[in-house]
Amino acid sequence: MSDGKALRSLQHALGRYPEYTETLDTVASNLVAIYNNEYNFVGSLLPELPPSPEATAATAQFNAHAHTAAKLNADVTAKKTSALYDAAKRKLDGIFTRANQALLVPFPKDLVTNQVKTKIDVGAGPRNFTATGSSSDLNVLQAVQTGNTISLTINVVESTRGLAFTIPNVQLGTARYEIPGEANFAYRTDFDFFAMPPTSTDIGATNGFIFVNTTATEVFGTFECSGPGFNITNGRFRVNITTP
Numbered sequence: 001m002s003d004g005k006a007l008r009s010l011q012h013a014l015g016r017y018p019e020y021t022e023t024l025d026t027v028a029s030n031l032v033a034i035y036n037n038e039y040n041f042v043g044s045l046l047p048e049l050p051p052s053p054e055a056t057a058a059t060a061q062f063n064a065h066a067h068t069a070a071k072l073n074a075d076v077t078a079k080k081t082s083a084l085y086d087a088a089k090r091k092l093d094g095i096f097t098r099a100n101q102a103l104l105v106p107f108p109k110d111l112v113t114n115q116v117k118t119k120i121d122v123g124a125g126p127r128n129f130t131a132t133g134s135s136s137d138l139n140v141l142q143a144v145q146t147g148n149t150i151s152l153t154i155n156v157v158e159s160t161r162g163l164a165f166t167i168p169n170v171q172l173g174t175a176r177y178e179i180p181g182e183a184n185f186a187y188r189t190d191f192d193f194f195a196m197p198p199t200s201t202d203i204g205a206t207n208g209f210i211f212v213n214t215t216a217t218e219v220f221g222t223f224e225c226s227g228p229g230f231n232i233t234n235g236r237f238r239v240n241i242t243t244p
Contacts, residue, residue: 004082031085122231132156136156142239143218208232220239
């Protein structure tokens with residue numbers, strides 16, 4: 001039997017005996033504690049998901065599930081809990097599964113190798129930004145693998161604006177890197193291409209993240225961040241892995 005159904009059967013058989021009331025209610029309390037542990041874990045997992053339609057859907061489902069969670073915790077008795085538990089736990093398990101699937105960094109199929117795409121908003125609405133390794137002599141898209149770590153450097157220009165971000169120690173597999181801290185990110189503007197070397201105004205991001213995944217030949221990922229006067233969303237990149 002499922003847990004809720006088993007408790008309901010016990011409640012039906014033993015509920016008329018007062019000496020079993022406390023024990024049955026303790027079983028109900030233990031079941032709700034198991035549910036709450038999973039509920040809290042899923043809640044802590046959702047902010048760690050890379051942006052994707054699956055992540056958005058999982059978050060929406062979790063938020064909608066809050067009423068059910070509150071109802072299950074409102075009055076924990078064997079009779080009430082046994083009636084609500086199975087449906088609530090089954091729904092939560094489904095959200096957990098969906099969140100786990102959304103942990104995978106989506107592969108940027110719309111990008112060619114050594115390319116970056118994102119949207120940049122400096123107050124007039126988001127504008128598309130696209131750069132490749134060959135679109136400017138200034139552009140650097142580099143992922144150098146040494147042992148089990150990769151040093152990722154992306155420094156690209158489009159017209160008079162650009163992006164620069166680095167992660168010194170990318171781990172093989174999938175990971176999330178905080179901006180600032182584990183990753184450095186700057187929005188670049190006011191380029192003087194006639195200076196040697198060219199100069200720019202670089203504004204560091206004060207919060208954000210970069211999700212990175214690795215294959216045998218490439219590093220790819222997503223990023224979002226913001227800083228004084230700018231907001232960057234829907235960032236994606238692909239970079240070839242090289243060795244020293």
